[in-house]
Amino acid sequence: MVVSNPADRTKILNAIKEWSNSATRTEAEKDLQKNIIADLSDEVDIDKKYLSKLAVMYHKQTYAQFQTEVEEIEELYESVTGQSQSTQVP
Numbered sequence: 001m002v003v004s005n006p007a008d009r010t011k012i013l014n015a016i017k018e019w020s021n022s023a024t025r026t027e028a029e030k031d032l033q034k035n036i037i038a039d040l041s042d043e044v045d046i047d048k049k050y051l052s053k054l055a056v057m058y059h060k061q062t063y064a065q066f067q068t069e070v071e072e073i074e075e076l077y078e079s080v081t082g083q084s085q086s087t088q089v090p
Contacts, residue, residue, distance in 0.1 A: 003009050037055065041048040057063055078084050 003012060033055070037048050037051045040046075041051055057066055074085065
């Protein structure tokens with residue numbers, strides 16, 4: 001496949017450059033987010049995985065959905081195992 005039209009080549013190259021610049025900014029933001037969570041984890045002594053989940057939940061405003069899913073998983077677990085939260089053996 002060859003792009004022979006100079007205008008199309010320029011358009012494609014410009015779009016690829018714009019995409020690459022966007023990807024660079026995205027990578028930098030992800031690094032910042034990772035560092036924020038790592039620093040906070042060290043400061044407050046809470047596992048990074050919980051802080052990350054909390055941050056995503058806050059950002060996406062999915063707390064209500066999370067609560068519903070937890071309830072559904074608990075109900076499913078109890079129906080499959082016959083054990084409730086209060087009767088589990090460690």
